[in-house]
Amino acid sequence: MNPSETSEAERRSAAWFGLTGKLGFVHRSKMYNQGYSSSIFDGRPVIGICNSWSELAPCNAHLRQVAEAVKRGVLMAGGAPFEFPTISLGETLMRPSAMLFRNLMAMDVEETLRANPLDGVVLLGGCDKTVPAQLMGALSVDLPTIMVTGGPMLNGKFRGQDAGSGTHVWQFSEEVRAGRMSQADFAAAEACLSRSAGHCTTMGTASTMACITEALGLSLPGSAAIPAVDARRHNIAEQAGSRIVEMVNEQLSPSTILDRRSFENAIRVNAALGGSTNAVVHLLAIAGRAEVPLELADFDSLAAEVPLLVNLLPSGSYLMEDFAYAGGVPAVLRELGTILHTEARTVTGGSLGDNTATAENWNPDVVRPLANPLGAPGSNTAVLHGNLAPDGAVLKISAAAPELLRHTGTALVFDTIEEYHERADAPDLPVDASTVLVVRNAGPSGYPGMPEIGNLAIPKKLLDAGIRDMVRITDGRMSGTSYGTVVLHVAPESAIGGPLALLRSGDQVTLDVPARRIDMDVSDEELARRAEEGSTPAMAGPDGGYTWLYRQHVRQADTGADFDFLVGRRGHPVPRRHL
Numbered sequence: 001m002n003p004s005e006t007s008e009a010e011r012r013s014a015a016w017f018g019l020t021g022k023l024g025f026v027h028r029s030k031m032y033n034q035g036y037s038s039s040i041f042d043g044r045p046v047i048g049i050c051n052s053w054s055e056l057a058p059c060n061a062h063l064r065q066v067a068e069a070v071k072r073g074v075l076m077a078g079g080a081p082f083e084f085p086t087i088s089l090g091e092t093l094m095r096p097s098a099m100l101f102r103n104l105m106a107m108d109v110e111e112t113l114r115a116n117p118l119d120g121v122v123l124l125g126g127c128d129k130t131v132p133a134q135l136m137g138a139l140s141v142d143l144p145t146i147m148v149t150g151g152p153m154l155n156g157k158f159r160g161q162d163a164g165s166g167t168h169v170w171q172f173s174e175e176v177r178a179g180r181m182s183q184a185d186f187a188a189a190e191a192c193l194s195r196s197a198g199h200c201t202t203m204g205t206a207s208t209m210a211c212i213t214e215a216l217g218l219s220l221p222g223s224a225a226i227p228a229v230d231a232r233r234h235n236i237a238e239q240a241g242s243r244i245v246e247m248v249n250e251q252l253s254p255s256t257i258l259d260r261r262s263f264e265n266a267i268r269v270n271a272a273l274g275g276s277t278n279a280v281v282h283l284l285a286i287a288g289r290a291e292v293p294l295e296l297a298d299f300d301s302l303a304a305e306v307p308l309l310v311n312l313l314p315s316g317s318y319l320m321e322d323f324a325y326a327g328g329v330p331a332v333l334r335e336l337g338t339i340l341h342t343e344a345r346t347v348t349g350g351s352l353g354d355n356t357a358t359a360e361n362w363n364p365d366v367v368r369p370l371a372n373p374l375g376a377p378g379s380n381t382a383v384l385h386g387n388l389a390p391d392g393a394v395l396k397i398s399a400a401a402p403e404l405l406r407h408t409g410t411a412l413v414f415d416t417i418e419e420y421h422e423r424a425d426a427p428d429l430p431v432d433a434s435t436v437l438v439v440r441n442a443g444p445s446g447y448p449g450m451p452e453i454g455n456l457a458i459p460k461k462l463l464d465a466g467i468r469d470m471v472r473i474t475d476g477r478m479s480g481t482s483y484g485t486v487v488l489h490v491a492p493e494s495a496i497g498g499p500l501a502l503l504r505s506g507d508q509v510t511l512d513v514p515a516r517r518i519d520m521d522v523s524d525e526e527l528a529r530r531a532e533e534g535s536t537p538a539m540a541g542p543d544g545g546y547t548w549l550y551r552q553h554v555r556q557a558d559t560g561a562d563f564d565f566l567v568g569r570r571g572h573p574v575p576r577r578h579l
Contacts, residue, residue, distance in 0.1 A: 011119050011248070012117065012119050013117040013119050045078070046082065046120075047245060049067050049070050050138070051083055051085055052087075052125045057090030057093070057126075057127050059200070060124075062126075063124045066150065069235070069241070070122050071241060072241060073241020087101065087108050088105075089101050091128060091129065091479075096447055096451060097451035099129060099477065100449025101546075102129045102285075105130065105133035106132075106137040109123075109133065110136075110138070110566075113572070120144035120247055121244070122240055122244050124150070126149055126228075128206040128208075131282075132282035135286050139258070139289040142571055143253060144253050146218065148240045149224060150197075150199055151199070151226050152225065153228060154201075154229065154321055156168065156192055157192055157195065163189065164193070164200075164201050164481070165193055165194070165200035165204065167314045167483065168193060177425070201319040201321065204481035205479065207312075208278070209278075209279065210225075212270055215265050217265075219240070219347065220239055230324070247349075255569065257347065259292060262345075265352065268302055268340060270381070274374070275480070277381060277396050277480065278477055278479075280299050281450075281489065285562040288562055288567040296391075297383055300381065303380050306378070307379065308373055309373055310367055311368060314480075327360055330355065333359065334361070335368075382397050386518040387527070388473070388500060388503065388509070389499070389500075391492055393489055393490040401469040404469060404470070404485040405514065407485075407510070411436045412438065412505050413504060413505045417453045424456070424460065431459050435470065438503060439472075439473075440474065443476060443491075444554045445550075445551045447476065450475075450476050450489075452476070453478070454477055455486055458470060471509075473509070474488060475494055475500055476489075477489065487518055490557075491556045499520070499527065508521040549563075
């Protein structure tokens with residue numbers, strides 16, 4: 001045995017299954033009722049398969065079958081696989097926001113891993129909050145860990161054309177409101193966008209987080225983009241099952257893989273992908289669990305030299321199935337080349353450069369070469385500051401109208417998204433194309449849970465006039481499948497007294513993306529006077545149970561919106577016995 005490898009006696013699971021006497025008897029005996037033989041407890045690595053399968057989370061509804069492939073791989077490599085569930089988060093159904101429960105899921109994962117006789121874990125997740133939640137929980141435990149994402153759906157098809165999850169929904173709904181698409185056609189499109197198991201087909205948050213996990217080195221090369229129903233999805237899951245057994249023997253845990261280089265790679269890859277703004281808040285939280293220093297400003301400075309290479313909706317034209325066939329993340333990594341830290345370590349035991357040395361780009365219109373990018377360097381995430389967002393806000397340049405990146409307009413302010421929805425189609429709404437629409441009290445504490453409401457529907461009177469984009473500002477988030485000139489994640493949020501709470505309808509607001517500024521033309525003296533008036537409204541939603549805990553301990557968006565008491569690693573010491 002290699003000196004770096006873990007012996008049977010050193011394995012964590014031995015503290016359960018390797019014991020003699022009453023306690024060992026109980027631990028093993030109860031497991032026999034599932035049909036295991038004694039050989040499963042002979043000292044082999046015990047692998048947890050952390051499954052976020054749920055029929056209430058459509059992106060994750062196929063993961064039971066993926067888990068079977070992982071089990072095969074674990075058994076083939078000489079490990080003992082045990083699948084277990086966690087709560088699951090589906091953005092399409094959960095209210096008030098799946099983001100409210102990301103930290104709860106991370107707690108579930110962390111405590112389940114630590115409480116049980118596990119030597120390593122394979123994480124199974126698909127929807128955009130399940131992947132970061134599982135990573136956050138696992139990194140705090142720091143057992144050998146590998147991620148298997150669920151894969152995207154097959155491309156949507158509507159009347160002979162490709163149609164993407166989310167992005168086309170927003171387009172179609174605006175066309176209906178503008179009278180250019182019938183309700184019958186809108187209803188017909190419903191069954192055409194979600195053609196198979198899997199997560200969203202655009203470069204939304206689910207796709208972005210799958211790709212970023214691969215760029216971090218926490219999933220196997222080439223795994224992120226494989227469609228959910230492609231046989232290779234099960235093949236890569238089987239490989240992950242075998243690889244986690246080897247990782248246990250090699251003592252290859254996340255803390256030996258992840259460092260500052262890993263996260264710099266992830267930020268740069270996100271820029272090349274045209275990835276979701278939600279990656280910002282998730283990566284900040286993941287880095288906090290890994291104890292790697294990362295700041296909001298890094299998402300701007302590190303991406304400044306990176307052009308947009310991946311031609312996918314909502315920033316481009318294609319969908320995830322096309323991306324997979326073009327070569328997926330390895331093709332992007334190889335195109336970026338020396339822009340990345342290719343020496344960064346990965347779950348394969350080799351470096352990022354080793355993993356992509358032979359990667360091919362099979363479609364240079366889907367994955368553009370550096371010499372012919374889709375967008376200029378620095379065209380992804382802009383980090384803004386100003387008297388509206390002292391701690392920062394973000395805007396996705398590639399999804400915005402170029403003519404609005406420098407803009408001054410009159411604010412029209414709404415205290416809740418419900419208030420906006422009630423008034424958006426009113427013919428007498430005091431709004432024109434230059435108006436800056438603002439919805440506040442949508443941050444982590446205020447909503448609660450920082451919902452995806454930022455891509456506000458264009459007021460109907462403007463839609464009728466042909467307006468398709470406006471400057472919009474919120475302390476909430478927007479779906480990664482969305483588009484538009486939207487300032488998001490304003491920090492500090494209005495509900496805790498951030499300056500956004502002091503903005504009033506009629507104030508002039510200036511967005512200057514090249515200068516990275518977002519300001520209101522209101523003097524410091526006037527802002528101080530407004531603050532004394534106590535203009536922050538009461539927070540919405542229940543004030544007990546988990547929501548109370550969330551509001552007491554959630555951090556702001558500029559630091560990842562994790563709970564303050566969960567940041568960092570707590571390791572995997574064997575808990576005290578109970579018998």
